[in-house]
Amino acid sequence: MQLKDAKILVIDDDADVLTAIRLLLKPFVAEILTEKNPGNLVSIISDRKFDIIILDMNFNGLVNTGNEGIFWLNKIKEISPDTDVILITAYGDIDLAIRSLKEGASDFIVKPWQNQKVIESIREMLQNKKKAGSKSLKSNSKGEKIVGESEEILEVFSKIKKVAPTDANILVLGENGTGKDLVAKAIHENSNRKGKPFVKVDVGALTSTLFESELFGYKKGAFTDAREDRKGRFEAANGGTLFLDEIGNISLRQQARLLTVLQNRHITPLGSNEVIPVDIRLICATNLDISELSDENKFRKDLIYRINTVDLIIPPLRNRGTDITLLCRYFLEQYSEKYTKGPFKLDQGFLKKLKNHSFPGNVRELQFVIERAVIMADSNLLKESDLSFSVIESTFPHEEIQDMRLDTVEKNTILKVIDKNKGNISKSAKELGITRAALYRRLDKYDL
Numbered sequence: 001m002q003l004k005d006a007k008i009l010v011i012d013d014d015a016d017v018l019t020a021i022r023l024l025l026k027p028f029v030a031e032i033l034t035e036k037n038p039g040n041l042v043s044i045i046s047d048r049k050f051d052i053i054i055l056d057m058n059f060n061g062l063v064n065t066g067n068e069g070i071f072w073l074n075k076i077k078e079i080s081p082d083t084d085v086i087l088i089t090a091y092g093d094i095d096l097a098i099r100s101l102k103e104g105a106s107d108f109i110v111k112p113w114q115n116q117k118v119i120e121s122i123r124e125m126l127q128n129k130k131k132a133g134s135k136s137l138k139s140n141s142k143g144e145k146i147v148g149e150s151e152e153i154l155e156v157f158s159k160i161k162k163v164a165p166t167d168a169n170i171l172v173l174g175e176n177g178t179g180k181d182l183v184a185k186a187i188h189e190n191s192n193r194k195g196k197p198f199v200k201v202d203v204g205a206l207t208s209t210l211f212e213s214e215l216f217g218y219k220k221g222a223f224t225d226a227r228e229d230r231k232g233r234f235e236a237a238n239g240g241t242l243f244l245d246e247i248g249n250i251s252l253r254q255q256a257r258l259l260t261v262l263q264n265r266h267i268t269p270l271g272s273n274e275v276i277p278v279d280i281r282l283i284c285a286t287n288l289d290i291s292e293l294s295d296e297n298k299f300r301k302d303l304i305y306r307i308n309t310v311d312l313i314i315p316p317l318r319n320r321g322t323d324i325t326l327l328c329r330y331f332l333e334q335y336s337e338k339y340t341k342g343p344f345k346l347d348q349g350f351l352k353k354l355k356n357h358s359f360p361g362n363v364r365e366l367q368f369v370i371e372r373a374v375i376m377a378d379s380n381l382l383k384e385s386d387l388s389f390s391v392i393e394s395t396f397p398h399e400e401i402q403d404m405r406l407d408t409v410e411k412n413t414i415l416k417v418i419d420k421n422k423g424n425i426s427k428s429a430k431e432l433g434i435t436r437a438a439l440y441r442r443l444d445k446y447d448l
């Protein structure tokens with residue numbers, strides 16, 4: 001972003017400071033608003049979005065601990081986390097400066113300031129904003145985001161932004177752990193249905209009886225265990241988005257039931273005659289590739305057409321270049337905070353080993369590997385020996401992977417991991433970087 005497009009809000013109880021900053025910045029920026037009373041801050045930023053807020057740290061001049069500034073800084077970050085905040089204080093207190101930066105401020109100005117320096121630091125902040133923005137896409141209001149900077153993932157971001165506002169049905173394709181779930185949430189978050197329900201169902205894990213009752217609901221007495229009426233997931237998602245995960249694993253009978261509902265746009269709960277209209281946006285996901293889905297013995301063509309108005313293919317992590325290191329740093333930050341360790345530095349051996357790994361479990365595997373490294377680290381410098389891919393690493397040497405039959409490698413790996421974990425499915429699934437349901441499906445697939 002450029003300085004001339006920036007919208008800036010300045011909050012200070014000193015009228016002279018407000019005038020000085022307005023005069024300084026007005027010729028360079030798109031808009032500058034000044035406000036004397038911090039009590040009005042919440043209503044101003046709830047209505048309008050600012051790129052930068054310049055905020056006084058000591059409002060009444062009596063208390064100079066900076067607490068008030070930090071209080072308002074936290075309010076800004078709650079309402080508008082993307083807005084950069086620059087704090088100003090008359091007291092060049094370095095502890096306070098560091099504290100405000102830790103609390104989320106982007107920079108700190110000490111009065112009296114040098115005009116040119118202030119303009120330069122705002123200009124630089126706006127340029128970095130663009131870079132940071134393009135490295136992630138918000139996935140939901142809880143702060144989850146899709147992190148990535150590779151061309152492959154930027155293409156996914158741009159497709160999400162394009163298709164999200166339409167009501168088109170979307171099929172998300174990608175290997176296990178590539179981020180299909182995050183992508184589905186991001187589509188909802190960027191759609192007109194944001195704020196309405198987002199309901200996820202792992203349809204691949206439902207038995208044939210559960211499939212109907214879970215999706216369409218039931219009336220009391222419809223079957224032995226139906227002790228009261230229960231809404232199905234279609235109804236729960238009404239007005240919002242229904243995300244059907246592992247769609248490639250449902251039976252032909254389940255496909256027929258689903259197709260009927262999608263065609264008619266209404267459901268009938270089990271044991272009821274009532275027809276309930278449903279208004280949902282459908283997102284489906286699978287780890288099968290499109291050629292496997294095109295096998296008519298396994299998947300109905302008419303259902304494919306219906307769920308796949310647009311398809312979104314998420315590339316495996318091993319094909320996403322520098323995303324591996326970017327995601328590594330992202331997870332390092334998260335887990336350093338969670339386990340109150342670090343901040344960590346990475347040595348060359350660590351990075352080299354990371355880049356040479358093929359990540360069969362994709363981003364989920366990377367996430368577990370980094371969590372494990374943080375938990376086990378003895379110092380703040382992470383070395384090659386801190387990176388352990390356990391059994392997967394020895395079974396998937398990077399250079400050899402193309403020469404091996406994937407099915408055989410996968411089957412053997414599963415066997416080894418289950419053996420190592422003495423038959424514990426949860427532990428094995430975690431180590432393999434897949435969900436328990438996904439592991440069960442593979443056991444079924446390989447007849448294990």
Ligand SMILES: Nc1ncnc2c1ncn2[C@@H]1O[C@H](COP(=O)(O)OP(=O)(O)OP(=O)(O)O)[C@@H](O)[C@H]1O
Binds near residue numbers: 176178180
């Ligand atoms: N680009 C990304 N940025 C940040 N986190 C990511 C990214 N991609 C995946 N993750 C994280 O990796 C984990 C696996 O992602 P997700 O569940 O979305 O994958 P999936 O493709 O749906 O997996 P599965 O096929 O097993 O259902 C999650 O914890 C998710 O938050």
